[in-house]
Amino acid sequence: MDKQRPACLFGSDLKGKRQKITKTHTLAPVLSLEDVPVVIPHPNYFAIGSSDKPAGYFKDKEVLVEYQVRGMEWHLKNIPDDYVPYIMPWHGTGIVPSMFGAEIHYPDNKADDPSIKGPCLSSIDDIAKLKVPNPYKDGLMPLVLDIMDYAVKYTDSPVGLTDMQSPLDCATLMAGHSNLCLWMYDDPAAVKALFDIITETIIVNVKAQKKVTGDSLEENQGLQGVWAPKGIGIWLSDDDAVLLSPEFYEQFEVPAVSRIFKTFGKGILHYCGDNTNKLKIFKKIENLAAINTCCMGDFKLIKDIQEVFEYKLPVIMQESAPLDIAYYYDHLFAELKNMNGIISAPWVTEDIVLKRDGGTTSVFRDPLVAAKEIVARVRRNTKLMLERKSTLLASYPVLPGDGVKNT
Numbered sequence: 001m002d003k004q005r006p007a008c009l010f011g012s013d014l015k016g017k018r019q020k021i022t023k024t025h026t027l028a029p030v031l032s033l034e035d036v037p038v039v040i041p042h043p044n045y046f047a048i049g050s051s052d053k054p055a056g057y058f059k060d061k062e063v064l065v066e067y068q069v070r071g072m073e074w075h076l077k078n079i080p081d082d083y084v085p086y087i088m089p090w091h092g093t094g095i096v097p098s099m100f101g102a103e104i105h106y107p108d109n110k111a112d113d114p115s116i117k118g119p120c121l122s123s124i125d126d127i128a129k130l131k132v133p134n135p136y137k138d139g140l141m142p143l144v145l146d147i148m149d150y151a152v153k154y155t156d157s158p159v160g161l162t163d164m165q166s167p168l169d170c171a172t173l174m175a176g177h178s179n180l181c182l183w184m185y186d187d188p189a190a191v192k193a194l195f196d197i198i199t200e201t202i203i204v205n206v207k208a209q210k211k212v213t214g215d216s217l218e219e220n221q222g223l224q225g226v227w228a229p230k231g232i233g234i235w236l237s238d239d240d241a242v243l244l245s246p247e248f249y250e251q252f253e254v255p256a257v258s259r260i261f262k263t264f265g266k267g268i269l270h271y272c273g274d275n276t277n278k279l280k281i282f283k284k285i286e287n288l289a290a291i292n293t294c295c296m297g298d299f300k301l302i303k304d305i306q307e308v309f310e311y312k313l314p315v316i317m318q319e320s321a322p323l324d325i326a327y328y329y330d331h332l333f334a335e336l337k338n339m340n341g342i343i344s345a346p347w348v349t350e351d352i353v354l355k356r357d358g359g360t361t362s363v364f365r366d367p368l369v370a371a372k373e374i375v376a377r378v379r380r381n382t383k384l385m386l387e388r389k390s391t392l393l394a395s396y397p398v399l400p401g402d403g404v405k406n407t
Contacts, residue, residue, distance in 0.1 A: 041225025049349025098139030218265030233264030
């Protein structure tokens with residue numbers, strides 16, 4: 001990083017983009033094809049699916065910040081979307097578990113991310129020995145804070161929170177999925193204590209990060225590349241929600257997430273997959289500002305969220321960008337009845353694409369071409385909905401690597 005030269009954001013209309021996203025979060029009526037924000041987070045901060053992450057990306061703060069700043073500049077010059085850049089101090093999803101002693105694995109493959117080697121709790125009795133760790137001394141948090149401090153000093157870019165795994169996600173990493181589920185049956189009081197200490201750790205970590213970034217408790221630059229308006233101070237990734245019954249989710253996770261969201265104003269909940277059986281339980285999460293979800297090609301899931309929340313909650317549709325862009329967005333929009341509060345934000349990577357069956361495959365493509373096609377397709381479908389035209393879904397050819405029959 002050239003320490004004499006701050007990040008140049010090329011005079012982009014970031015104010016206008018922020019206003020559009022803020023307006024969407026208020027559920028303002030969609031009156032034009034430009035009113036639905038389209039955000040293409042590329043280049044991505046994570047390594048999976050990338051072909052250009054530099055050596056030292058995870059351990060050298062200068063390398064990480066330099067890569068992300070140059071990516072911001074490239075994006076703002078080339079992709080006509082609603083992206084509002086911020087630096088993401090990324091170090092994988094095991095930050096909280098690392099603070100409790102979980103060992104971190106650094107991959108040999110540069111197109112992969114750090115992860116934990118295994119659980120750090122060997123028995124349910126270990127829970128009673130846990131203490132809230134120190135974000136300035138324990139695990140990966142000191143490295144994360146150092147990256148953030150460097151970014152604040154040497155760029156003009158906002159700096160977002162590091163990866164925010166939910167209490168449930170952290171608990172499964174620390175205990176192992178099978179153990180945690182069994183412990184919920186065998187000793188719910190001990191599991192409640194585990195969730196409590198993880199929740200307090202997340203709150204302590206976020207407060208430490210905000211001291212570095214200068215953000216207020218109720219301010220957060222965004223979730224996984226998608227900027228968030230003021231008043232939303234936190235986001236949580238709750239992908240393991242799909243593993244739990246609605247009853248267990250309500251018993252253990254809802255109180256923990258509610259406490260975190262209330263501490264930081266409001267929060268956005270992310271998850272991938274089908275949580276239809278828990279949508280009514282999600283409504284019990286206090287101070288929930290929006291749901292960010294990857295429907296993984298099951299288009300009805302977005303409509304289900306809108307209907308259960310009575311079209312009163314913003315939905316951020318975030319997915320690995322599909323291989324067949326026309327097929328995906330034409331079918332997705334065909335399920336939607338209301339565009340108010342909708343943000344489309346697919347990840348575009350060089351060699352991971354979403355298939356029609358919801359799985360992914362490796363197919364190299366030009367991310368700029370894909371990004372521009374997605375923006376155009378979303379706006380085309382928004383225009384069709386505004387014109388109240390019903391679209392006849394055509395027969396879409398199977399693309400190489402998809403392997404799914406025409407529907």
